[in-house]
Amino acid sequence: MTLWLKKIYLAVLEWIDYRTGVSDMIKDQLTEYRVPPKLNFWYSLGGLSLFIFGMQLVTGIFLLVYYVPSTDEAFESVQRIMVDIPYGWMIRSAHAAGSHSMIFVVILHMLSVLFMGSYKKPREITWLTGCALLFLTLGICFTGYLLPWSQLSFWATTVATNIPQPIPVAGPYIVRLIRGGETINPDTLNRFFALHVVVIPAVMLALAAAHMYLIRVLGISDPKKPDTDSGE
Numbered sequence: 001m002t003l004w005l006k007k008i009y010l011a012v013l014e015w016i017d018y019r020t021g022v023s024d025m026i027k028d029q030l031t032e033y034r035v036p037p038k039l040n041f042w043y044s045l046g047g048l049s050l051f052i053f054g055m056q057l058v059t060g061i062f063l064l065v066y067y068v069p070s071t072d073e074a075f076e077s078v079q080r081i082m083v084d085i086p087y088g089w090m091i092r093s094a095h096a097a098g099s100h101s102m103i104f105v106v107i108l109h110m111l112s113v114l115f116m117g118s119y120k121k122p123r124e125i126t127w128l129t130g131c132a133l134l135f136l137t138l139g140i141c142f143t144g145y146l147l148p149w150s151q152l153s154f155w156a157t158t159v160a161t162n163i164p165q166p167i168p169v170a171g172p173y174i175v176r177l178i179r180g181g182e183t184i185n186p187d188t189l190n191r192f193f194a195l196h197v198v199v200i201p202a203v204m205l206a207l208a209a210a211h212m213y214l215i216r217v218l219g220i221s222d223p224k225k226p227d228t229d230s231g232e
């Protein structure tokens, strides 16, 4: 880069920084953010869950460009993504692998928090928002499984949506509510699509923000004394 271009670049950066305070924020929240010494491997699993969630959002948006949410075209559109669209196979495989690994990592994160005792006072609400995130993670994977409208996704969803059936009185109503009818039908695909791409991701983003806020306010737990408030 020539010298004058570099000067303009630095002047623009300084101008933005002066008006937004972004470098102070990076210092406070990231580079000079203090955590207890000797944090172990298990403390990386929350961050890994967040990273996979971010990757799922990115790959999901790419898939949305070509996926068609209708019973006539869904299967064909997924085949097109796999065969005709450049790198479509890679994006779809990354999204599928991401969904499985997210469940695995989130459950491992929950177990580590449980066994290290970091859910204890004052982190009860962090734990509760985490529980909601786990259920939503399972929900987003469940609703996404139907979207390719293949034989496998159709029958797997038929079996899974039948689970509430034996609940006394309410069971059949719950099954009909989830399916939007007696069996899996085009309305099921529509509602699963809406839940998978709008409702669940939006609620998860809000809950993840609350989870992060609490972690920031209370501070990361100390592996030696988990039930302490190390926040400011």
Ligand code: HEM
Pocket: 042, 043, 044, 045, 046, 047, 048, 049, 050, 053, 106, 109, 110, 113, 118, 119, 123, 126, 127, 128, 129, 130, 131, 133, 134, 137, 208, 211, 215, 219, 220, 221, 222
């Ligand atoms: C999408 C799912 C989730 C994401 C993105 C996420 C993210 C995070 C991150 C980044 C941290 C800080 C680093 C760490 O301690 O690992 C954290 C901490 C924590 N998470 Fe999660 N989490 C998720 C699910 C859960 C679940 C299922 C639970 C429990 C039911 C949970 C309970 C907690 C608790 C109690 C802490 C505080 C740990 C401490 O201060 O040492 N989280 N989470």
